Amino acid sequence: MGDPLAEPLRDVIARHGLAARKALGQHFLLDLNLTARIAAAALPLAGAHVIEIGPGPGGLTRALLASDAASVTAIEIDRRAIAALAELQPAAGARLTVIEADALGLDYPALVPAPRVIVANLPYNIATPLLVSWLRAAGAFERLVLMFQREVAERICAAPDSPAYGRLAVLAQFLCATDLVLRLPPAAFTPPPAVASAVVRLSPHPRQPPPALRAALERVSAAAFGQRRKMLRRALAPLGGETLLAEAGIDPTRRAETLSVTEFAHLAALLLARAE
Numbered sequence: 001m002g003d004p005l006a007e008p009l010r011d012v013i014a015r016h017g018l019a020a021r022k023a024l025g026q027h028f029l030l031d032l033n034l035t036a037r038i039a040a041a042a043l044p045l046a047g048a049h050v051i052e053i054g055p056g057p058g059g060l061t062r063a064l065l066a067s068d069a070a071s072v073t074a075i076e077i078d079r080r081a082i083a084a085l086a087e088l089q090p091a092a093g094a095r096l097t098v099i100e101a102d103a104l105g106l107d108y109p110a111l112v113p114a115p116r117v118i119v120a121n122l123p124y125n126i127a128t129p130l131l132v133s134w135l136r137a138a139g140a141f142e143r144l145v146l147m148f149q150r151e152v153a154e155r156i157c158a159a160p161d162s163p164a165y166g167r168l169a170v171l172a173q174f175l176c177a178t179d180l181v182l183r184l185p186p187a188a189f190t191p192p193p194a195v196a197s198a199v200v201r202l203s204p205h206p207r208q209p210p211p212a213l214r215a216a217l218e219r220v221s222a223a224a225f226g227q228r229r230k231m232l233r234r235a236l237a238p239l240g241g242e243t244l245l246a247e248a249g250i251d252p253t254r255r256a257e258t259l260s261v262t263e264f265a266h267l268a269a270l271l272l273a274r275a276e
Contacts, residue, residue, distance in 0.1 A: 005062050005091050012057045013190075016084045020056075020191055025123030026078070027189040028056045032063070034188060039063035041181045041201055042119045042145040049112035051075065053103045053120035053130065057084050060121055065092050073097045073112055103130060109140040116140060121147040124193070128152060128168070138175040139208035145181075145201050153180055153198035165257050166228070167221040173261045174209070174217055176202040209265075216275075217268035224256035224264070231255060236267075244270055 009030045012018070020026035029035055038060060042050070045067045055061045055074040058081075064072045065088070072095060076082055085098045099111075104126055109116065118141060122130060127148050134144060148156070151164075157178045158164035172178050182199040186192035209217075220239065227235040233242045233252035245252045248266050250259070259267075 005065065005088065009057045009059050010190075012084050012087075016057070016080050018057055018078075018080050018084060021078070025125040026054075026056060027121075027124075027191060027193045029059055029121055029184075029188060030057075030190055031188060032059060034182075034184065035059040035063040036066075037182060038121070038145060038147070038199055039067055039119065041199060042117055042143060043067070045069040045117060048115045048117045048142060049073065051108060051111060051116065051118045051120075053118070054123050055085060056081050056121075058088055060119065061085065061088060061096070064119060065096060069095070069117075071095050071097065071112065073099060075099050075101055075103050075106065077102050104133075108134065109137055114140070115142045117142050118144045118146065120145075124149050124152075131156075131168075132171070135171055135175050136211075136214065138202075138204040141204055143201060143203045144176075145199060147184075147197055147199045149193075150183060150196040150198040153200045156180075156200050156202075160260050161258055167225040170221045170225075170261055170264050171218065172202060174265055175214070176204045178202050213265075213268055213272055216272040217264060220267045220271055221256075221264055224259070228256045232259075239271060240274070244274075 020028060048069050050064050050069045050072045052061055052064060052072060052074045055076055061072060061074055074085055076098060082098060082100050089096055154164045155166060155168045156172045157180045158169040179201045180198055181201050184197045186196060223239055224232060224235050231253045232245055235256060236244060242252045244267060247270050250263060
């Protein structure tokens with residue numbers, strides 16, 4: 001087999017019967033130049049403990065091991081991929097840990113010590129729930145470099161008054177600086193997905209809000225965008241509507257997509273103050 005870190009990924013897939021499974025949302029990225037670019041988007045990694053989700057045959061895992069990261073912890077649910085990743089262990093040594101687990105529901109800050117970085121070609125069927133869970137613990141991470149369907153990536157990075165702007169943009173940008181760093185066509189993957197993909201880098205703000213304020217922002221944004229075609233005085237009626245907007249100095253006839261993240265944060269702070 002030679003050097004496992006240099007073996008063509010198609011050979012690894014063939015040897016382990018790693019045909020992509022739709023139920024697991026698998027689309028493998030076999031171009032090692034692209035996996036290297038994704039790893040580079042996570043730099044600097046010196047001394048960092050990297051968590052990778054859904055490594056599959058290990059293309060991105062190799063790129064992360066080639067960096068100066070202190071360790072790489074790969075979370076994989078597919079036992080066929082576990083066997084493929086085990087072949088990297090002799091070359092990687094103690095720097096690589098493979099955990100067989102469902103990525104949903106894990107306590108990520110408990111997996112590795114700080115500084116922590118998450119880098120992943122996410123299974124699209126669980127990408128958004130994973131992101132929301134990580135945002136709730138954003139202060140535990142140095143950065144997150146994540147691949148999504150391009151539509152989801154654009155929603156995360158969207159600006160106010162743009163078609164993609166919504167609750168996901170508000171939550172992500174309240175807690176992190178967001179950058180769309182790489183776009184990939186369906187043909188980059190095996191098998192090609194039905195949609196284009198994109199990589200987003202999220203860098204948590206140095207000062208994170210208290211959990212109660214973040215929870216209040218989730219409530220306000222859910223109400224506002226839950227009825228995004230309605231004026232805010234109607235959409236926010238269950239939370240105090242016009243009174244809350246008046247306190248914030250926001251025109252009640254505006255709609256959710258026109259508010260900045262700062263304005264949403266102000267509404268959340270006022271809502272939280274009422275509850276105290």
